[in-house]
Amino acid sequence: MSSPVNYHWRIAGFYFFYYAFVGMFSPYWSLYLHSLQFDAIDIAILMSLHPVMRMVAPNVWGWLADRSGKRREVVVLAAGLSALFYLGVFATTRFWGLFSVLLLMSFFWSASMPLVEATTLSWLGKNTAHYGRLRSWGSIGFIVSVVGLGYAFDYIAIAWLLWAGLVCEVGIFIFARQIPPTEVLAHHTDQQPIKQIVLQPRVLALFGACFLMAVAHGPYYTFFSIYLVEHGYAKSMVGGLWALGVICEIGVFFLMPALVRRYGFVRILYLSFAAAVLRFFLIGWAVDRVLLLLLAQVLHALTFGAYHAASVGLVHEFFRGRHQSRGQALFGSLTYGAGGVLGGLASGPIWQHWGAAALYSFSSVMALLGLMLLVWRLRGSIPGAQ
Template identity: 55%
Template sequence: MQALPYWRLSGFYFLYFAFVGAFTPYWSLYLKSLEFSAFQIGVLMSLLQVCRMFAPNLWGWLADHTGKGVGIVQLAAGMSMLTYLGVFAGNSFAWLFCVMAIMCSFWSASLPLMESITLRHLGEKAEHYGRIRVWGSLGFVVAVIGLGYVLDNAPIKALLWVVLGLKFGIFLFSRFVPEPRPKPYQNNAGPIWSIIKRPEVSAFLIAGFLMAAAHGVYYTFFSIYLVDLGYSKGAVGWLWSIGVVCEIMVFLWMPKLTAKFGLRNILLASFFLATVRFVMIGFGAQWVVVVVLAQTLHAASFGSYHAASVALIHRFFHGRHHAKGQAIYTSTTFGLGGTLGGLWSGWMWEPAGPALTFAVSSVATLVAFVLLYRQLRLQAA
């Protein structure tokens, strides 16, 4: 039996999400320093999700077709690092649009493939996914807190060099991840569309789309919102990290939570608490205690939601459809949902204001909750 490469997988997740912790909260502040409008910022930040609509499906198909998922992760990580160098060559909207679009086309391949690789290494112990994924959350916390203090005392352009260093680390660490041993395919000869058309699968994907769309305003404007309300960048970093620390606890507890409550109930609770969270942020961010409480709910709106979703994708899509299943989930949720979320939030932010924009997010997650309650029926889940 192939030994689980725990530290090599965990190290990759640590560096990957350290990049996310540097990029997602602070890149919008860099774009704002270039005097881009809210809509332009929304467009550029949405590129992270636009590329997730298409690229993961291509990379997932190649991984399933060639059986060389790790090699594709290495290629994607290297090309993402090289194309990112373009941010040092110009800062116009058109130039950054092109650079970020190309970079994200490669970057978007890494995570869904690594999720598939990790689950294949885990085999029948998929419930222990959280014990590896938790290192990604730790990487996010280290990056978001550390950079918050750095950017309080250094120009925002320092962010560009930090991100480059993290991209190099991701590429370097990808060289140490082993390819999981192939397993014979069972009970999966049918077309992948026959899986997607099942009511519980389609409902799950639509709900994931709505969850990602609801988070568009959070990932694009949360840092800007807090800074405009008078929070320091260091405080912003700590507030982001509170959510991820709570997420870490959920990842560690996920096997026990799943055994006690089941995946369906965990997902329903995640969507309901996400609705509460967006209302709190939209209407109470001027009070620190409200923001802190809202950030603890990140444990539900991302932590328990993501862990349960990965487990369900692993259950729905088997064998030769495994990497494609992860890619479809990424494309429809983080890709299509995240793209539209970033775009509509950029369109609404200035004319409608933060409260109404976050209120729309809460409506989206509430609709998803109702859909899952009606359609998601799982045996022994």
């Protein structure tokens, strides 16, 4: 008799390579573009294509997955086409060439994660609080990528970044073929139009606050590496600072089951947004004070790790049954996608005309507005809160 397939390492492998790609792209792609002599506006536009596609693509692919009932096959198709179009980065260094390549690659790359998130949570069943432990493998992939490349680029040309991205794309495709097929369980909300769920005040508040959190992070993902290099930090130190945040994030992921049981998703989100207000203020005004910059990176454990696990968990609670794939897709599109686009595009002019301190103060204000929205609309979701 054949033993049951253990999908834990297969899902973990997908997360590892997917976020290893993020660890390659977010800290270093702007440095690669900078090496090609693009100005701040061009870099902001090219870096924003990724979140633009995260805004558009997941809804298309989520609809296709729910319509066809073949979630895994859709993930495999998207991963394969993403790897294929990525090859275009080897063929051009011109603005419009890279614009076209990144647009197409990102359209397919962005499709996978919301579907895999839905698959993972469905596979976990009643153990969704353990999501963070699986997701931590993505953080490990990010660390391997960001630290390894950071040290490498002190000795080799930044153009080698393109090959690191190709390795990640191939890994994503291989493990996309290994994720489990999951059955969508019937739920009493299945006959409701998804619009009816989205328009609930608590859902709108969550999406709105998370949109603002993504706006706040736009300048971080677009200019943080350039900002550090311009202040005299070596590329290995840049990689180390990125990795420090993700190491702390892994710790939070492993603590999430206990934290969720004790505090619930909403209180965790309150803390995450408050930490983001402080973190971006420190980045903007204390970049030359290493201890404060280290503190800012440690806060990544809350501003991404705890924030991401809690927000995804709430989306899973709000969208049930056949709406799960599209719920996660809508969340990714309207928050990480639209919010990332606005934050990324706004960062170029603010950086160019008012400087880094103003840019990261803008991020801090966006996080504060998100916190205020959560407190206003989700307070009643906390047991005993009035």
